[in-house]
Amino acid sequence: MKRWIKWTAGSALLLGVIVVATAASGLYLAEQKRNRYIDIKPRPVAYTTDAQTIERGRYLYASRGCTDCHGAQGTGREFVNDGKGTRLAGPNITPAGVVARYQPEDWNSVIRHGVKPNGRPVLVMPSEDYNRFTNDDLNALVSYVRQFPAKEGTPAVIELPHPAWVLYGLGAIPDAASRIDHQLAPLRPTPAGVTLANGQYVANMCIGCHGANLSGGKIPGGPPDWPAAADIRPGTHSADSALARYPNAASFVAMLRTGKRPDGTPIQVMPFESLGQLSDVDAQALYLYLNAPPGSVKQDVGSTAPSGQKSSANTLPSGPGGLKLPG
Ligand code: HEC
Numbered sequence: 001m002k003r004w005i006k007w008t009a010g011s012a013l014l015l016g017v018i019v020v021a022t023a024a025s026g027l028y029l030a031e032q033k034r035n036r037y038i039d040i041k042p043r044p045v046a047y048t049t050d051a052q053t054i055e056r057g058r059y060l061y062a063s064r065g066c067t068d069c070h071g072a073q074g075t076g077r078e079f080v081n082d083g084k085g086t087r088l089a090g091p092n093i094t095p096a097g098v099v100a101r102y103q104p105e106d107w108n109s110v111i112r113h114g115v116k117p118n119g120r121p122v123l124v125m126p127s128e129d130y131n132r133f134t135n136d137d138l139n140a141l142v143s144y145v146r147q148f149p150a151k152e153g154t155p156a157v158i159e160l161p162h163p164a165w166v167l168y169g170l171g172a173i174p175d176a177a178s179r180i181d182h183q184l185a186p187l188r189p190t191p192a193g194v195t196l197a198n199g200q201y202v203a204n205m206c207i208g209c210h211g212a213n214l215s216g217g218k219i220p221g222g223p224p225d226w227p228a229a230a231d232i233r234p235g236t237h238s239a240d241s242a243l244a245r246y247p248n249a250a251s252f253v254a255m256l257r258t259g260k261r262p263d264g265t266p267i268q269v270m271p272f273e274s275l276g277q278l279s280d281v282d283a284q285a286l287y288l289y290l291n292a293p294p295g296s297v298k299q300d301v302g303s304t305a306p307s308g309q310k311s312s313a314n315t316l317p318s319g320p321g322g323l324k325l326p327g
């Protein structure tokens with residue numbers, strides 16, 4: 001008996017040591033990971049002040065999530081504060097903020113690749129949603145952001161509980177830069193319209209939460225009380241899936257506009273401030289895409305390039321040993 005107690009105490013102690021050691025090495029790895037240098041050479045963005053382009057940029061900023069995390073005027077905004085150790089805020093991106101000394105290639109690096117001008121990864125911003133932006137759309141978006149009046153605002157806030165940092169360090173919560181294929185060429189322009197191609201293009205903004213193939217599940221790094229994101233893989237939903245609640249485009253578009261299911265219950269976590277701004281054409285194209293018959297579309301939104309080719313068009317060709325992505 002005595003021996004048994006000793007043995008139990010011993011293994012509990014050992015287990016404790018293992019837990020502490022894993023946590024400590026996780027925290028250490030997290031520090032390494034967030035300070036890693038990601039060597040990409042993105043193309044410069046073309047700035048413009050042409051009214052039509054700025055209007056397209058305004059639409060993208062309002063409908064693709066930027067407003068939710070950076071505010072309508074770009075001055076930054078707290079977008080998660082669960083009172084239990086998770087507090088997140090997007091920084092001021094007016095000319096008075098973090099982008100004050102941005103060069104044309106820095107915008108491409110942050111928005112499409114999740115890499116800050118100093119080569120460090122963004123931790124929370126979902127740049128994987130934006131990697132597939134066409135060059136025209138990226139130019140438009142950046143040109144719009146650049147004309148925000150310089151204003152005082154909020155700096156970035158990234159406060160996560162210790163377990164989240166450990167998981168980040170151990171690779172269970174990937175940052176955007178490690179999810180992105182940095183060599184993929186940007187998409188060719190997709191004509192606006194209620195088409196599968198346009199729907200797939202818009203659906204890129206869902207992958208940060210619903211996953212690269214839209215299969216849903218727990219959102220990595222989200223607070224523990226967030227519900228899992230729904231499985232919205234195109235063409236695979238059965239009668240009991242979330243998408244089956246939306247028998248036609250009108251009911252789906254109404255959900256995007258109101259944040260509510262057809263039965264009136266509110267949907268959690270989804271960034272409806274932005275989703276509600278999707279144009280009718282884009283929202284209907286999205287519905288068409290999510291309901292495409294199985295096999296008619298490639299599932300992996302995030303890495304699908306209809307133009308087919310892999311090239312260095314997204315980044316400038318880099319020298320020997322150019323792309324280093326530790327971890
Ligand atoms: C889910 C919230 C979220 C969304 C959506 C989002 N951002 Fe961010 N953004 C952040 C956070 C948080 C940071 C701070 C960097 C980090 O994540 O570690 C940031 C950083 C930035 C930076 C500065 C990076 C630096 O430190 O130099 C720019 C520029 C930026 N975002 C632009 C955009 C634009 C444009 C969009 C829309 C296409 C967008 N963001 C969408 C949260 C978000």
Ligand code: HEC
Pocket residue numbers: 202203205206207208209210226227228229230232242243245261266267268269270271275286
């Ligand atoms: C910030 C994370 C986030 C983003 C971005 C996001 N979703 Fe969701 N989505 C969720 C979560 C979490 C749920 C589950 C919500 C719940 O159960 O209350 C969900 C649920 C859904 C549902 C099921 C609704 C229902 O009736 O229960 C649909 C459909 C959906 N999302 C579509 C989309 C589409 C399309 C996009 C992109 C245009 C998108 N989501 C972007 C997090 C997100």
